[in-house]
Amino acid sequence: MASRSYGQYCGVTSAVELIGERWALLIVRDLLVGPRRYTDLKQGLPKIPTNILSTRLKELQEGGVVRRVPLLHCGLVYELTPYGRELEPIVLALGRWGFAAMGDPGPDDVVTVDSITMALRTAFRADAAASLPSAVYDLHVGDIVLRADVDGDDLVVTQLAPAGRPTAPGAPRRAREPDLVFAAGPGIRRVISGELTPTEAIDQEVLAVVDGDATLLERFAETFFIETAAAAA
Structure with missing residues (x-):
């Protein structure tokens, strides 16, 4: 204790x-x-x-x-x-609550594989995803690569790079290829909050499509969304 x-x-x-x-x-x-x-x-x-x-x-x-x-x-x-x-639903709820106060990262703030993974799980809207076709997104943030596999109301986030982290026995692994590969920086927060549309994010170089169907960014924005006061105003 x-x-x-x-x-x-x-x-x-x-x-x-x-x-x-x-x-x-x-x-x-x-x-x-x-x-x-x-x-x-x-x-x-x-x-x-x-x-x-x-x-x-x-x-x-x-x-x-x-x-x-x-x-x-x-x-x-x-x-x-x-x-x-x-504690999982509690941590996810805290993440949603704290999202509105994040602002831009400070010069010494770090982004980690696990923090991005939990950010995706925090922003995942199972109700919205359930009504949309399935999709696999590969997200590049610096040297971190995560695969977000959305199938109905189910989300599986897999770390592709860097490699070498232990995985729980029996953790799901899916063989599907990505439908969309894109790179992003901290500004992806503004897409998840609805402050920027995917088109605006591309124009402002917040996101960059690497491969696949760019129109799927709209589906990503519907699937991963946390409403903030700024977006609701």
Whole structure:
């Protein structure tokens, strides 16, 4: 358990004591993508001091949120327990709530594979996707390449590059080729929020189509959308 106690008998208090310490929720975020070795977690959270990472992992294990297990070809990894995985809708809801306050990235802000993966899962609108034809999108952000495979109301996000991250046994893998390959920077936030249409984003060089049918960007924008006050105004 975390060392801090708020001294209140309340479910919110218990939750904050478990995952409210600095960095704890970001560790949970990354483990929602998949199991991670200690070195993977450190790489995905480059600004976390090693002693803090070790402490948070110990606290999360003691709280029943995280466990350490062997994974074939990867050695020992950290993964969420069933109790820890119950945090997924909460983390996604927090991501949607915080999206409106993101603004533009600062000069020292980093973008990681797991943060983009969770951003796609946060923005995914299963209700909208269910009424649209299936599509596979390959998204390039710097040296990161993610495949978002949308089939009805189901989304599978797969990391294509950089390679080498452990994957949970039985995680789905689909052989379909991408329908659209495009590159984007932080400005993709303005497309997801509806501030820019895909056409405007291309004109302003926020997005660039690499391969495939450019008109599918409209479907992407329908499928991955978080309304903000600026877009609604």
